[in-house]
C-alpha cells in the first residue's frame with residue numbers, strides 16, 4: 001500500500017495524473033453508477049454485484065477484457081485493466097452486502113414449480129444450498145429477476161459462453177417458461 005501511495009505521489013508531481021494512477025477504490029464509483037449504490041442494482045438487466053464470489057468476478061472481468069464474454073459496456077470498462085486491477089475489483093465487490101429479495105406479493109404456485117426444477121436440475125449442488133455460490137460458481141440468491149432471465153437465456157441460445165461448460169449442460173433440457181419460473185424464484189429466496 002505504501003508503495004502504491006509513493007507511486008501515486010510520484011505521478012502527482014507531473015501536472016496531469018494519468019487514469020491508471022487512480023486506485024481501484026477510487027474507480028469503484030464509476031462501476032456502481034451502473035451496478036447501484038453498494039452493488040445493489042436498480043437498473044434493468046444490470047446485475048447486482050454485492051457479495052459476489054471474488055474468484056467468479058475475477059474470471060468474468062478477465063473474460064470481458066478478452067471479449068470471451070460479450071457485453072459492450074463491460075468490454076469497454078475492462079479494456080485497460082491489469083490482472084491486479086481485476087483481482088482488486090473482485091476483492092472489494094465480494095465484501096459489498098448481498099442483494100435483498102424482490103418485494104411484493106409472491107406467487108406460491110410459481111415458487112413451488114421452481115423449487116421442483118431446482119431439485120431436479122441440482123442447481124444447489126454447485127450454487128450451494130443458499131445460492132451463495134463458491135469459487136467460480138456465482139452467488140445468484142436475490143439477483144435481479146430480469147438479469148437472471150437474460151443470463152439463463154444467454155447460456156441457452158449460446159450467446160453467453162461460460163468459463164466452463166457447466167451451465168450449457170444444465171440449461172439444455174430447460175424450456176423458456178421454466179427459465180422464467182427459475183428466475184422468479186431465485187430473485188426471491190430468503
Ligand code: HEC
Pocket residue numbers: 027028030031032033034035045046047049057060061070071073074077078089138150
Ligand atoms: C455502463 C454501465 C456499466 C458500467 C459503468 C459497469 N458495468 Fe459491469 N455490467 C454492466 C452490464 C449491463 C452487465 C451485464 C452484462 C451481461 O448481460 O452479460 C455487467 C456485468 C458485470 C459483471 C458480471 C456480473 C455477473 O453476475 O456475471 C461484473 C463482475 C461487473 N459488471 C463489474 C463491473 C466493474 C468492476 C465495473 C467498473 C470497472 C463495471 N462493472 C462497470 C454494466 C456496467
Ligand code: HEC
Pocket residue numbers: 047117118121122123124125126127136137138139140148151152161162163164166167170182
Ligand atoms: C455443475 C455445476 C452447476 C449447476 C448444476 C448449476 N450451475 Fe449455474 N453456474 C455454474 C457456473 C460454474 C457458473 C458460471 C459460468 C460462467 O462462467 O459463466 C454458473 C452461472 C449461473 C448463472 C449466471 C449468474 C450470473 O451472475 O451471471 C445463473 C443465473 C445460474 N448459473 C443459475 C443456475 C440454475 C438456475 C441452475 C439449476 C437449473 C444452475 N445454475 C445449475 C455452475 C452450475
